[in-house]
Amino acid sequence: MKSKLSGGSVGYKIFTVIVLILLALFFIFPLYWIVTGSFKDAIAISSRTPVWFPTQFVLDNYEKLFARPALRWLLNTVVMAVSAMLLTCLTASLAGYALAKKRFYGRGILFTIIICAMALPKQVIVIPLLQEMRTLGLADTLLAVILPTVGWPFGVFLMKQFSETIPTEILEAARVDGAGEIRTFATIVFPMIKPGVGALAIFTFVNSWNDYFLQLIMLTSKEKLTISVGIAQMQGEMSSDFGLIMAGATLAAIPIVAVFIAFQKYFTQGISMGAVKG
Amino acid sequence: MAQTTVAAPAERKPKKPKRSQFSGMSKALVRRETISAYLFLLPSLVFFIGFVVVPMVICVVYSFMEYSMKGIEGFAGFDNYIRMFQDKTFIRSFWNTVFIVVVAVPTVTAFSLWVSSAIYKMKAFTRSFFRCVFYLPVVTGTVAVTVVWKWIFNAYYGILNQVAGTTGFDWLGNEKTAIWCIIMILFTTSIGQPIVLYVAALGNVDKSLIEAAEVDGATNFQVFWKIKWPQIMPTTLYILVITTINSFQCFALIQLLTSGGPNSSTTTIMYYIFDMVYKFNDFGYANAMGVILALIIAVFSALQFRITKSN
Structure with missing residues (x-):
């Protein structure tokens, strides 16, 4: 009984940590997108596929x-x-x-x-x-x-x-x-x-x-x-x-x-x- | 001695009424203290009266004025207030605002409580990392956050459609989805402060009570519901009130993302007030709506106070 309970809470803990990390990424993403976006050239900006990281840093x-x-x-x-x-x-x-x-x-x-x-x-x-x-x-x-x-x-x-x-x-x-x-x-x-x-x-x-x-x-x-x-x-x-x-x-x-x-x-x-x- | 019994400070223990704040002080001392206290308060009071109290008065006074492009046209009586009930855009903006509040406030409160419960026992570094991350959108600023979301939601260049495979779908131009986009962004910019507050409150819960309950075999759920929840109730109330006040004033997101559209589906009261001033210079009607908005918020806050108190 005891082990079952703690086993369950370990599972819950892992679940919590995963959800928290995903959420953290979601909350950091806008700032990441702002900063990287500011260094992208016009082609990367208007690309129809996601450019996760600017390949060329431009200051235009x-x-x-x-x-x-x-x-x-x-x-x-x-x-x-x-x-x-x-x-x-x-x-x-x-x-x-x-x-x-x-x-x-x-x-x-x-x-x-x-x-x-x-x-x-x-x-x-x-x-x-x-x-x-x-x-x-x-x-x-x-x-x-x-x-x-x-x-x-x-x-x-x-x-x-x-x-x-x-x-x-x-x-x-x-x-x-x-x-x-x-x-x-x-x-x-x-x-x-x-x-x-x-x-x-x-x-x-x-x-x-x-x-x-x-x-x-x-x-x-x-x-x-x-x-x-x-x-x-x-x-x-x-x-x-x-x-x-x-x-x-x-x-x-x-x-x-x-x-x-x-x-x-x-x-x-x-x-x-x-x-x-x- | 009669005058020394007045002005018993309200925030002292209410159990002992009539006990004067001046007990044990001579009359001369009371006078000296009063004069020096007001000198200390003076700079602050000048700003408070000048830029909070005076505008409040202006707001109420002008809500009874007829105003146009040219300026004041005359006294309007209650016309501006009556006009609200006949104004379809106002009614629409009222329901939009209520919708945003009713969805956002419970979500923000419940979610921040969940996150705080998960992180408050973590090591100091991890805890402050998460607290910082969830506060990030607040610090980044509404404008910066909103413009990046506008890009993310963009039908052609936005990453959302590219990732979700919904090419060309106009999230902000669709009556059904626009308001949800706004609520989502409002949510990300609203949970920072509640999390900080809840983490502090949960850290202050009496540990000996929790230990005693655990020895008695209480489950986690019981410990939360019977011990932690009542103790963090004042924090919950505070969070409900501040989140309600903020959600009711939702403006910047709307101005920058949708300008109230499409078809007024995202116009809030605050946005409509802004519109009234900027498009029509109608300070009379704008201020009347401001008075009503303030009253609505006061009623909501009082209701929350009642409900949480009775629990």
Whole structure:
């Protein structure tokens, strides 16, 4: 009986591993196809039989891509994602600390509002945001995509979760020693929530980089586009030049995938912390 | 002391009502703390109010306005809301959206739970490898993922037809298959986060309970159903809610793959809202649909909350 049971579970284990590997291949394949596709020549691209691996690596697609302002788009995207990341980390760590460790009037209601706002559909807000940005004269500037990203309350929530782990006794000791608020934050609080800030930084960077809808709505002039919107527009104009489009997709995907793999640990930590008590 | 009993923080243990957050603090200290707390909150609040609260208000206000190419034409009352019920494209996009949500949310949740159960006991390296792989489509970005799928699905140059031997079949141009293609891609870009969450949650399940149950001769299935499942319930609820919110807002895939077609068979509410702004500059109607979409999502989230709580 016992051996039968464990025999069955071994069979199940092998089945699981095989399915997982097949799925992993299925999930990696699009990225593989993007990168290899970007190096294929026109013949391989329009071949009627699958060309699993480019026999000739050509750079024609990239030459065509850089003739458009693709590097400009990449630069815009980096400026956008880095600014959004820095501003979010700064404002959210200050606010998260206050929400977690300060006792003040309006704390409960403020926290409830933040939780409710996170359940709002982000994209619905983007349409009225466009009207607001037009009124402010910020439409079609990078600020129009940076500012709303900083305003999104997830960061505050995440930093509150991390700040709750700070022992209150340490803060009280600092106060007794006469340390001012800013000094307490800079020398005691911030070093303690650093892993949280790291998680938030990478999370904001990736999300801002990939927030296609916001970028699409806000940016219109060719030299102000981000890489995502630029590629999407390119696809609309020349939908059958798959080599060129894959070169664009490679340029859009590889930097962010590299950043993600390098900081994966922080990233997963951020996601899991954000859900605790969520 | 009367004012010190207000604003008991909601997230503290609800078992002890009326216990003030200010207990043991002098009035002067409470005032000092309140002022410094708001100074810490100020930068964040400026962004939150400016770019989340204000647009929300604009959304509701403009949903009652008549809007055209020229701009605001006047007050519309509930006209924009009534128009939705008579608008066949809106009704079609509503059902398409619901269809996507009803198919995608349970599939994503069940599938990510299965994958997580399979990988959470593996060695740290293997576990993070798989977690990384399933997160890859999210990081790669919707646009890059979508354009490559568009090529894969292409009737003549796409690898799918070449491998499947269905030469010339237009997956995205067919009313029956287009929406399934979209759901499939949505699925691959949606399971990354749930897997990360479930792996973390399963790792936190009380091991002594599992061991005790195994000593008592419980089967794997019983251990899962009686011990793990109740403990990961909050995570399941969170995953259901975020996946629902994301699926309801399905847009980029549709804009890039099918533009809502063929014959509106893949138009979602979000895509229709976009269309309304881009083709007709009708911010009034677009915002009214936005309000309704937000309400629908709120109702769905509340329902999931109810159902999972009662279980």
